[in-house]
Amino acid sequence: MIEIKNLIKTFGRGQAEVKALDGVSLEIEKGEFVGIMGPSGSGKTTLLHLLGLLDDPSSGTIRIDGIDVCRLTDWERTMFRLYKLGYVFQDYALVPELTVKENICLPAMLRRDREEKEYTAATRDILHSIGLWERRDHLQSELSGGQQQRVAIARAIVNTPDILFADEPCANLDTENSRMVLELFRKINRERGQTIVMVSHEDWHTEYFDRVVRLKDGKLVNGAAQAAAEPKAAALKENAMGNPLNYSGMGIGIEADGS
Amino acid sequence: MAQKELKVAFFLAWRSLVRGNRSSVLLNILIIGMVFTNMMFFPSLMAGIGVDIKDQIVSYQTSNIMIGPASGEQYITDIETTLAKINRLPGVERATPHYQTGATLQSRGRLIPATIGAIQPREEQYVSPLHTTMIAGSYLGESDVGEAIIGVSLAGSPNIREEDEVRPSLGGVRVGDSIQVEYPNGVEKEYRLKGIFQTGNFEMDNRMIVSWEDMQDVVGEPLTFAPYITVRVKPGYSESFVKNEILRYGVREQVQTTDDLLNKEIGRVMASFSIIGFISMIVSLVIAVVVLFIVVMVKTINNRRQIGILKAIGVEQSVIMNSYGFQVVLLSIAGILVGFLFTGLIVLYMTYYPMVTPEFSATPYVTPLDLAVNGIILFLASVISGYLPAWKVSRENIRQVLQA
Ligand SMILES: Nc1ncnc2c1ncn2[C@@H]1O[C@H](COP(=O)(O)OP(=O)(O)O)[C@@H](O)[C@H]1O
Ligand SMILES: [Mg+2]
Numbered sequence: 001m002i003e004i005k006n007l008i009k010t011f012g013r014g015q016a017e018v019k020a021l022d023g024v025s026l027e028i029e030k031g032e033f034v035g036i037m038g039p040s041g042s043g044k045t046t047l048l049h050l051l052g053l054l055d056d057p058s059s060g061t062i063r064i065d066g067i068d069v070c071r072l073t074d075w076e077r078t079m080f081r082l083y084k085l086g087y088v089f090q091d092y093a094l095v096p097e098l099t100v101k102e103n104i105c106l107p108a109m110l111r112r113d114r115e116e117k118e119y120t121a122a123t124r125d126i127l128h129s130i131g132l133w134e135r136r137d138h139l140q141s142e143l144s145g146g147q148q149q150r151v152a153i154a155r156a157i158v159n160t161p162d163i164l165f166a167d168e169p170c171a172n173l174d175t176e177n178s179r180m181v182l183e184l185f186r187k188i189n190r191e192r193g194q195t196i197v198m199v200s201h202e203d204w205h206t207e208y209f210d211r212v213v214r215l216k217d218g219k220l221v222n223g224a225a226q227a228a229a230e231p232k233a234a235a236l237k238e239n240a241m242g243n244p245l246n247y248s249g250m251g252i253g254i255e256a257d258g259s
Numbered sequence: 260m261a262q263k264e265l266k267v268a269f270f271l272a273w274r275s276l277v278r279g280n281r282s283s284v285l286l287n288i289l290i291i292g293m294v295f296t297n298m299m300f301f302p303s304l305m306a307g308i309g310v311d312i313k314d315q316i317v318s319y320q321t322s323n324i325m326i327g328p329a330s331g332e333q334y335i336t337d338i339e340t341t342l343a344k345i346n347r348l349p350g351v352e353r354a355t356p357h358y359q360t361g362a363t364l365q366s367r368g369r370l371i372p373a374t375i376g377a378i379q380p381r382e383e384q385y386v387s388p389l390h391t392t393m394i395a396g397s398y399l400g401e402s403d404v405g406e407a408i409i410g411v412s413l414a415g416s417p418n419i420r421e422e423d424e425v426r427p428s429l430g431g432v433r434v435g436d437s438i439q440v441e442y443p444n445g446v447e448k449e450y451r452l453k454g455i456f457q458t459g460n461f462e463m464d465n466r467m468i469v470s471w472e473d474m475q476d477v478v479g480e481p482l483t484f485a486p487y488i489t490v491r492v493k494p495g496y497s498e499s500f501v502k503n504e505i506l507r508y509g510v511r512e513q514v515q516t517t518d519d520l521l522n523k524e525i526g527r528v529m530a531s532f533s534i535i536g537f538i539s540m541i542v543s544l545v546i547a548v549v550v551l552f553i554v555v556m557v558k559t560i561n562n563r564r565q566i567g568i569l570k571a572i573g574v575e576q577s578v579i580m581n582s583y584g585f586q587v588v589l590l591s592i593a594g595i596l597v598g599f600l601f602t603g604l605i606v607l608y609m610t611y612y613p614m615v616t617p618e619f620s621a622t623p624y625v626t627p628l629d630l631a632v633n634g635i636i637l638f639l640a641s642v643i644s645g646y647l648p649a650w651k652v653s654r655e656n657i658r659q660v661l662q663a
Contacts (some may be wrong), residue, residue: 054571055658075575082573093568095271097278102270107572109267139278155572 001195002028002051002163007060009046009218020046021057022218030162031193033185035200035209043218044199045167051197052087052165053077065162082110086156088166092148094140094155101127101136104154111159119158126154130184146177153184157194164188166198170205182208268578272585284590287554291594291641294547296601298633302536303602303623304614309529311619315460317517322386322489323498324505325520326354327513334484335512342488348504350496353385356485358474364413364429364467365439371427373413375440375467377474377482386491389456389463396434396454404473407438407450410464411457412617426465438467446477461618488512540633547637548644551591555583555645559652566652567660580646580653587645594641595634602630 009021020043028034036044049055050062053069062069064084072080081087094103101123108119127133130150140148149169156164166185170178186208188194198209206212214221276284317323326345328335335341338356345354358377363370380399384390390398399408415428432438438450450469458464475482492501498516505514521529559566569579602625609622652660 049658049661052571054661055656078570078573078575081571085573087571089568089571093564093571095274095565095569097271097274102274106267107574109270110263110574110578112261112263159573 001030001032001065002026002197003061003063004051005061007047007050007062008058009043009050009055010058019218021050024060024215024218024220026213026220028163028195028197030195031189033189033196033198033208033210035198035206035212036215037200037203037206037212038215038221040201042215044201044215046218047215048165048167048197048199051163052085053081054087082107082159084162086159086161086164088149088152088156088164088169090168090171092140092145092152092172094148094151096140099137099139100132100143100151103140103151104158107155108158114159122158123154126158130154144177145173146180149173149177149181150184153181153188157188160192161194163195163197166196168199168201170200170202178202178205264575264578265581267574268581269585271578271582272589275582276586276589287551287590288593288597290550291547291591291637292597292601294543294550295595295598295633295637296605297546298540298543298637299598299602299625299629300605300623301539302533303606303625303629304621305529305532305536306629307609307624308619308621309532310624311621313517313521315458315463315619316521318388319458319460319463321515321517321520323492324490324502324514324516326488326490326505326510327515328486329512334486335488336484338483338485338488341510341512344508344510345488345490345505348501348508350493350501350504352491352493353382354488354490355379355382355386356471356482356488358471358482358485361443362467363441365441366429366432366436369421369427369430371429373465373467374462375407375442375469377469377471379471386489389458389468392456392458393454394457396452398454398456399468399470401470402472403453403470404476405448405450406453406473407467407469408454408456409438409452409467411455412461412464413467414452414455440467442477444477444479446479448477459615459620540636544636544640548640551587551641552644552648555587556648558586559583559648563652563655563660566655567657570657571661576653580649583649583653584642584646587641587649588638591638591641591645595637598634598637599630 004024004026007021007024008019011018011020022043024043024047036047038044046055050057051064053072056070064080067080069077069080095106098106104123104126105119108114108122109116111119124133127136130153132147132150132154135143135147140151143151149172153164153166153169156166164185169185170181173181182205185196185198189196189210198205212222326335326341335356342354342356345351356379360375361372362375364373365371378389378399379401380390380403381401393408394411396408399406409429409432412426413428414432415424415430417431419428419430421427421430429438432452434452434454436452438452439447440450441447450467456464456468471482490501490505492498498518502514502516566579570576602623606623606625613620613622
């Protein structure tokens with residue numbers, strides 16, 4: 001699914017040069033829930049940006065589904081993000097002037113292959129499953145942090161992306177809300193075989209990940225868990241072949257909203 | 260760019276305007292409205308002055324068409340025949356002869372020079388609204404001899420001292436007072452003041468008017484000649500049509516429409532008015548462009564991270580640019596409509612309280628074409644100045660924008 005080789009990313013020049021990523025090679029299988037961990041400044045965000053096609057590597061290659069994404073034009077990358085990737089930010093990054101429902105719909109509205117009826121139905125199902133159906137017409141400013149992050153996740157999966165990226169999605173949340181978000185990720189992963197790459201620096205999050213990739217000073221410290229995770233990933237692959245547009249049977253449900 | 264993308268861009272723009280900062284939206288609309296009003300005001304006031312001056316000249320000086328003596332002559336001779344000929348033409352309301360001379364006026368110990376005009380009072384009513392402008396006493400009768408009416412400026416005011424006057428007057432003469440007149444041919448005559456008129460026309464309000472009968476006495480022979488004839492055109496006929504008619508029916512005198520005269524006399528003044536109007540429009544436009552440019556610039560800079568996020572979730576650059584562009588489009592449409600309203604209110608106000616000077620009393624003259632042209636110019640300028648920063652920021656590298 002994702003194949004990166006010898007990825008290097010440097011910022012600045014000369015004296016001020018910083019090697020944010022220093023020769024990272026990694027493979028991520030379809031259906032895996034991978035956690036990228038490491039201390040602050042170790043290059044986690046940089047790696048996720050590169051994988052999410054939000055930035056270019058200084059050298060090295062990134063292949064997603066066999067496509068060398070570094071060779072894509074700007075427009076192709078935008079389309080790649082729209083059709084294949086979902087991204088969740090630490091600070092939710094919702095559009096403040098849009099309601100919950102509108103925020104979730106937004107990426108789907110731009111897809112040429114989706115009708116309005118289709119994505120309103122998908123949005124409705126997602127809203128139910130994240131437990132925010134009652135709040136569908138609220139603005140971001142009327143939601144708690146946990147609720148906002150669940151909306152952001154809903155927005156990221158409305159287009160049934162091949163890969164979901166999340167950069168410290170729980171960093172601004174308390175433990176209870178963090179668990180809720182992590183449970184949501186786990187359910188999406190288990191029930192839909194959604195490939196998820198999530199950045200975190202909280203050790204207790206590891207219990208949710210199939211595999212943990214540790215970074216330090218831009219270098220991979222261990223990624224050895226891959227072998228162990230592989231059989232499970234393969235099993236999930238089949239699951240993912242089901243109808244990706246059908247959310248009704250997904251059952252990613254969260255009970256009455258506690259936050 | 261397909262319909263879907265435009266729809267999303269418009270959706271984002273609309274939501275941002277409606278759910279965003281109210282007061283900033285209203286302020287932007289107000290600014291555009293003011294700029295539009297500013298673009299309209301000065302040029303239309305200039306146009307209004309032009310219209311008023313023309314109106315005055317038509318009403319009190321030349322009427323629609325003025326006929327002067329053939330070249331080399333001092334007078335139109337045999338006016339009886341000429342008038343009869345012209346009055347028969349289609350499109351002619353009435354033609355009347357005018358005579359005028361300089362004279363010295365004396366009253367209440369003041370001695371001043373003035374122009375005295377002679378009219379045929381009954382006929383003149385069809386050509387000029389003079390008879391409707393009497394503010395004291397009454398209009399001249401057909402055979403009034405030894406009686407005169409004078410303009411309000413010439414009559415003067417008892418409250419202004421002689422040495423303070425801009426233009427000499429008779430210091431506040433009243434109806435019934437007597438005025439001594441000495442004509443250039445030596446004739447001296449005493450007139451009783453029958454009425455005072457106020458036309459708003461500077462020339463006219465400094466004149467004394469007597470009847471044709473009276474002037475015959477002064478000249479000492481029947482007035483069958485005149486320096487000029489004025490012709491009032493019937494409503495619905497154009498001045499140039501009637502002018503051609505007059506020429507075709509064998510009038511050999513010099514025939515000029517008001518426009519012919521105006522082009523010579525005040526054409527140059529109007530040209531410089533329109534240059535001033537043009538400059539004021541350009542200044543207003545520059546203000547609009549700069550204001551909108553800054554507004555959108557600030558908006559996009561404040562929203563840089565937001566723009567990065569939209570790009571990150573797969574929203575195309577052109578959708579983002581258009582979402583800001585559409586905001587400017589909507590703001591300028593609203594602003595221009597507010598500008599229409601302001602302009603309308605100013606025109607309405609100045610219809611009741613016009614700008615009055617001794618030379619003119621002006622109300623802004625606004626045509627639908629002016630509104631449309633200025634609206635379109637402002638609209639285009641706004642859209643360009645709004646799209647520019649939107650285009651710039653939407654092109655920026657995502658990572659840089661995200662870290663903003
Ligand atoms: N735009 C940038 N310019 C310069 N240095 C940067 C930039 N972005 C990240 N870095 C540096 O790269 C390193 C890795 O950053 P980052 O990937 O954000 O770390 P993490 O997300 O693990 O905290 C840090 O040393 C950081 O200072
Ligand atoms: Mg980070």
